Amino acid sequence: MIQSAASPLSPRDARRIERYAALAEASRFLHPVQQALLHRRGWLKMLAPRASGGAELPLPQVVRLEEAVAGVDGSMAWVLTLCAGAGWFAGFLPPDLARGIIGTHRVCLGGSGAPTGHAEQDGDGWRITGSWDYASGAPMATHFTLNAVLRANGQPLLDEHGAPRIRAFLVPAAQVQIVPSWRSIGMRASASHSYRIDNQWVDQRHGFTISPAAATADGPLYRYPFYSLAFVTLAANVAGMAGHFLRLAPPCMGRRRHAVKNLPLLDVPEVAALLRDKEEALATARAHFYAELDRSWTLVASGTRLAPDDALSVQTASLALVAASRAAVDELYPYCGLYAAHEDSTINRVWRDFHTASQHTLLLP
The missing domain is CATH 1.10.540.10 (Acyl-CoA dehydrogenase/oxidase, N-terminal domain)
Incomplete structure (x- = not known):
């Protein structure tokens, strides 16, 4: 569907x-x-x-x-x-x-994008201290990525605009302490825990810049803008969960009767129309999303730099897919009955996962 x-x-x-x-x-x-x-x-x-x-x-x-x-x-x-x-x-x-x-055995990289730590210049490297939240998959991570404010002699290093310089780093898990903190109602198995690093030194080569101009690998993947990549991957997750919910909703609705009209719920014209409308709206938003993703990828793969208008089209299509997903889940949930509110039911887990994942800051309307 x-x-x-x-x-x-x-x-x-x-x-x-x-x-x-x-x-x-x-x-x-x-x-x-x-x-x-x-x-x-x-x-x-x-x-x-x-x-x-x-x-x-x-x-x-x-x-x-x-x-x-x-x-x-x-x-x-x-x-x-x-x-x-x-x-x-x-x-x-x-x-x-x-x-x-x-090449690390069972390699898994986790991390956070918030610059909630600092990296003090120390010889040919940096000494990192700080704490970061929401590292999904933290228990299986072999390495952690992070953003940190650069410092020298205890003072922030500034860029050409006078703002603190921020750099991305990759740190082996042996230098990281996981702080169990993930207590969300949904996405429980993602184990998106916090982590901290206390005065750990890394070679300067472990710092990197996320920009097509700074890519060390050839290929279109590394010329595709970071934020565009983030929008499409997160939106696809939300759409997948919404699609799962829509597959589970009709059986739940099929077990109920309308209290006033005394009809099976799916036989009530307004309810059947609502279900059909949400399925069609999500399918339409999904088709547009993939058309924009495929078009943008074709441009980058051909060697063309993704222009700001093209990147905006990708973002707009991603957020439209998220909006259609939210509308489908939120408007159909009340028709699914108390079974959908039962914590042990699959549809409830999907509902909780959906509403946790869609809280990501990039997905705000």
Whole structure:
């Protein structure tokens, strides 16, 4: 209904993910079988450069896979998306360093984009201190990425506009302390915990700049703008969860009767029309979203720089998909009955995951 017939996720993998989703939520992290699948399929390396041992898949293929996984288990899709997204940063590291990191056994990169720490200049490197929130997949991370304010002699280093300079870093997990803090109503198995670093030194080569001009890997993936990549991957997750909800809603509605009209709920014309309208609206927004994603990717793959208007079109289509997803879930939920409010039901887990994931700051209307 929402996903195309040619799903990038095999039925066997989908069944395996689904089978362990409830157990993963109960334990508050991905089930070992789900973790093994992420590694076996190489999904956590799908955005890393081929030269460093990654798959370097075309972005539209990656986004469709992320949506398909989100259509089965939101937490697993979120870990996949955020950790594979951090693997994309390998395209901005020195190539030999990137090869060593991506070649790590069961490599998984997690992290946070907020500049809530500082990096003090120390010889040929930086001494990092700070704390960061929302590192999805933290328990399985082998490395953490972060943004930090640069300092020298205790004072912030300033850019040409007089603002503090901020730099991205990649730090081995051995230098990081995970702080269990993830207590959300949904996405429980994403284990998006906080983490801290206390006065740990890293070589300057572990710092990097996220910009097409600073890419160390060839290929269109590393010329695609960071924020455009973030918009499409996050929106696809939200759409996948909304599609999952829409597949679960009709059976819930089918067990209910309208109290006033004394008809099966799905036989009430207004209710049937609402369901049809939300399905069609989401399908239309999804089609437009993928048309914009595919168009933007074709431009970048051909060597064309994505112009500001093109990047804005990608952002607009992403937010329109999120808006259609929100409208579908929020307007249909009241018709799904108390079963949908039961914490142990699948539709309730999907509803909670959806409303947690869609709180991401980039997805604000």
